[in-house]
Amino acid sequence: MKKPKLDIYEVGRLAGVSKSTVSRVISDTGGSVSRKAKDAVNAAISELGYTRNTFAAGLRNSKSYLALLVVPDIANPFWSEIVRAVQDRLEPEGYSVVVGNTDWSEERELSYLRLFRTGRFDGLIINSVTDDIDLILEAGIPAVLVGERSELTQIDTVGTATYQAATLALQYLYDAGHRRIAVVTSETGSERFLSRRFTAYTDFMEAKGLAKDPDLVFTAHLSAEGGERLAGDILAVPGWKDRISAVLCGNDILAISLQNTLRARGVEPGRDISVIGMDDIPIAALTWPALTTIRKPRAEMGKKAAELLMKRIGDPSRTPEKHLYPGTLVIRDSVVEIRN
Amino acid sequence: MKKPKLDIYEVGRLAGVSKSTVSRVISDTGGSVSRKAKDAVNAAISELGYTRNTFAAGLRNSKSYLALLVVPDIANPFWSEIVRAVQDRLEPEGYSVVVGNTDWSEERELSYLRLFRTGRFDGLIINSVTDDIDLILEAGIPAVLVGERSELTQIDTVGTATYQAATLALQYLYDAGHRRIAVVTSETGSERFLSRRFTAYTDFMEAKGLAKDPDLVFTAHLSAEGGERLAGDILAVPGWKDRISAVLCGNDILAISLQNTLRARGVEPGRDISVIGMDDIPIAALTWPALTTIRKPRAEMGKKAAELLMKRIGDPSRTPEKHLYPGTLVIRDSVVEIRN
């Protein structure tokens, strides 16, 4: 079994040119090649079934056409759609994308940052768990942040306007007659992100002159388990029926799980209590009652992140851009109108 | 701005050894190095912050520590969990995984196969849209198939036992008193996969001596849109109430969407009609009524696929293995017991 190695030299031999010419044809560098030579080379390439060795090419020009995308968890529908959008935008540019999951763990995030530094990747798109992106900045990595970090101007960012989104939800509840609105903050993730939503809540309640009831503030993990526990916490509030009429959740999974657990406990969501979510994951439309929530434009966000990365790679010294997408209200059936 | 290039020569210089010794330390080849030299090298590495250039290493030994995972759609929860499991198993081995989406398109699958052939990847895990895996076999690619292809013994495979899973669902419906059971087959995807489920259906109906009613066989895309259309198709069957008591769906998304559309049309799933799904995606437990379905062990499947790939890469000539996972019945609330 002979193994006739297939390199540009062989291609050149068949095409009757030197390997330099072959290289000029296969690289996009635009070195000038005669029409005739080019055709001969392309013919030889397809006849031989040649494909360029990316290691050798990468070794020369240190371009890998590989991007690293780090998200909390790809099995989470919010993130999997962002991943999908990034891939869809990057692949036509010849890029492949490696996906990493942090599980909201700082340690795991660090290990991906370390992986990045092997030089294997041209760029990084990351939802950073920490507020500390010095590592990224110092290393001079072409990177795009996904998530809100409005105080950071030194790095390309795409995110959603958390404060605006939360306010939108609160205003909708308020307009529906709700005054006793509970809020759920996250146990994990960036403190800053967390406080945005919470700040919106306190600002709103204050602006409307509503009582600040510490019993209306809950903490839960943004997950199905979190929703179950949250249901218990709510029902455990003494006289909750008279004190809580609506709940603003940190994300849809939590909201949906909350709804189901409440129903199982005999409290009908969308009737006895109103629930509003955040994200508008695809399944939110398929629950019962269908979830009223705030939509975040995941596809656009992913696409924009990919585009910013392409620009950054193309010109590492350009001024960073910051794109904050507003949330939009999606009215379904989990919020009831109540009379005061 | 001087750019002090950082290669093993520099590391060796600081450690007082040659670059060969450094290479022996950083590669896992296990060439013998004295304790002292090793320590010196490691110290130099961390002092310099050196990371091995993967291009150069790959160029030498044609190992990329990169795997390509091709699935229909990563935004689909069934697949995103498989992706996650593969990543979790491969990353500790030093692998990064690139994810590709075919959207069930043969053309897209081909383009990923072409991408693979750039030599950039060590292995491939793929849910092939086509039945034609000759391309993979011919190219001698270290590959693992995800999906049922029991007739193929020449390639490592992990899948679920579709026939068994469908029969399990049918038996459960039968035991609950259902006789007028409709089946939904897929519009897309492998014909073979499709026919497994359908074969199970016809076999079952025949074994139970139930009438073969062509009106009980529906076709739908395995998606939320498919579920909406399916609901319309079912309700359009003249006198459907007396002819259809239960529906066996091809996957959960379809089933959930069917349930919701039916309800919106005034037909209460889990009461007026029974629905059984397939997959047990996480959200199936959170719908209303909670979906009775057949669970496929996604995490185990992904893990096993990753392990098979590792073995295959380690020994390309080993005998292929075939792992078919049985589905298990998850009883929730979407199937009612009926009396005859």
Place this chain on the structure above:
DNA sequence: CTGAAAGCGCTAACAA
């Protein structure tokens, strides 16, 4: 427009 030649950083004989 084309060819010759010099490496990119690393690994794996081969010698010592």
Place this chain on the structure above:
DNA sequence: TTGTTAGCGCTTTCAG
């Protein structure tokens, strides 16, 4: 146990 040396396949000056 260690160092020397010869490439892996490609890109890119530099001549011609």
